[in-house]
Amino acid sequence: MADRSHIKGSLDAGSGSSSGKLTPSYLDPDYRVFGDGMTYKSVTDKVTDIVLKLKTSKGWWLGFGISFMALQVLVISIIYLLIKGPGIWGVNNPSMWGFAIINFVWWIGIGHAGTLISAILLLVQQDWRTSINRFAEAMTVFAVMCAGLFPLLHVGRPWLAYWMLPYPSTMGIWPQFRSPLLWDVFAISTYLTVSVLFWYLGLVPDLATLRDRAVKKAKKVIYGFLALGWRGSAKHWDRFTTAYLILAGLSTPLVLSVHSIVSLDFAVSNLPGWHTTIFPPYFVAGAVYSGFAMVLTVMIPVRHVFGLHDILTLRHLNNMSKVMLAMGLVVAYGYAMEAFFAFYSGGQYEIQAFQNRVFGPYGWSYWALILCNVAIPQLLWFRRFRVTLVPLWMISNIINIGMWLERYVIVITLTRDFMTSSWGYYVPTIWDWSLYLGTFGLFFTCTFLFIRFLPMINVFEMRELIHHVKHHEHHDKAGHGTEVEVSH
């Protein structure tokens, strides 16, 4: 496994040295990656008991029930859509793109936190990622599933969606390789495949733990089947670590490429307000922004309900808030540059598109976007807002809304193009809303099932982390002759 010596540095980052002697920073609650008294056993118990021992709580049933009902809204919306066609949506000339693409981009963006946390933070050895990566990866998979539905349904005849794949067909033609919409197909399918593999591979040792701890035969068989015969031998670990790093390496460029390609759906077209080079980086930043916001939105309640305070510490919340703040600033820079270049270009259509965006019939959405994505998140400069749960949860929700509005603002640029005679106004219908609501049902149904049936915290990595930190602590305290009890 990777060298962990840097952990000392990261743990000591906040330590004072008043008496000339370093105070070990892990004593400072803000810098802990896990709580007092966590041992191999307690962390394993804590996580696996949620799956194996604890009685399914009323809260879970309530949450699952609501999500499942929302999922039925999705099913009904899709069935009605298949019967009637996309005409039931609000999209029409000149705004041929509406909720479908807005929600697609929004959901894809949400997935990015998982990939960033799992892949990039793994490669740069940020150990605080350990307790959130599993959850964030699961969210990535579910979010990409939700996202994929929208373009699939928007093609009108989803059963022919395989036409988008390049295969030697009887039509004698290939897909249009110059179209970003085709790049999307590759980007999203690669993203989903790699995310699922990465998530599942990371689950294997923990599935084996569940298999070993399960009492009932059925659970043993199911978890045993999923654990792929994992026995935890040195050879297994060696191969596992190699495979995990390779997948992390594969995922890393995806963090940047997927949303860049999604942004090209807009940027490649010659539409004023869309045709800008800043789109790819600012879409990526926005994706990470909304991804972290969604992770916080979901994890703060989960942490509370399952009492995971020792595993998801304030340091995690603090760090995620800082990432959000940084990404929020990048996004704000993007908005500023859009405004600047609209006028700097001197192009009348560019200027007009921007004026429409800000003062036009949809001006409210632009200002709401600035409020949600730029103004309110500045509160995260204050430590109090980064580590107090309720305000942080509210800010993360506001960012979710803001990021949705961002895509809304971009897409409805379509309503006013070059010719005044063809200007229009886009109004989503009830079916646009129901499909969007329905994807929440899909997302949260999957999330609740995941919480109930799979270990939502990475147990083996937590154990490893505990080992390293305890080992470190042990050395620090060696002079005092203190022994750290590490039970297995």
Added chain:
Amino acid sequence: MPQIFPRSANATARASILGSLLLIGGFLFFLDSFNRSNYQTNQSLEIVQPVMFEHTRHVAGNGLDCRYCHTSVEESHFAGIPPVETCMTCHSQILKGAPILQPVRNSYEMGAPLEWVRVHDLGDFVYFNHSIHIAKGMACVTCHGHVDEMALMWQENTLQMQWCLDCHRAPEKYIRPREHVFDLDWEPEGDQIAMGDSLVEAYNINVGQLTNCSICHR
């Protein structure tokens, strides 16, 4: 603790990797083969008609020109299915009482058209026009095959888009002088491609345009 899975589970797991690849590959191969099969395209399947009309007898035997019956092929998108009166121009004299022609006489007397079964049925999303193909030197036989050798009519080609594009991308492979389009037995003298290239130019065929989506899908 007893083992959950028997020892053979290892072999099963390994076999399932190969097995699922074969299964998925086989399924895709089946789908593609099915899609190209006669069952799907109706290619080469003899169609039973309300009257046992034989192209062999009329074209090869009697030497009728295609246009004697398919009158609108040069002016219209539709080549034309002859009204029963066309049949009766001869059959009021020839084979007057033949039982095989009873449906024709019935139709003529009752004024109810014969309900022929369409052999070449393009999708409704395809715009196809016979007259332009005839005018630009595409022969009947190129698409419809040797009709003079078909007792019962069948669809000679797949009519899949790939097949259309084969010619739309390179019409020089199939084009012939206009005056020979109705000649079933015409063969090019010398090199088809050389002749084809010069005809494509002479007939002002803009080959680049022929693969525009809107040429066929309007």
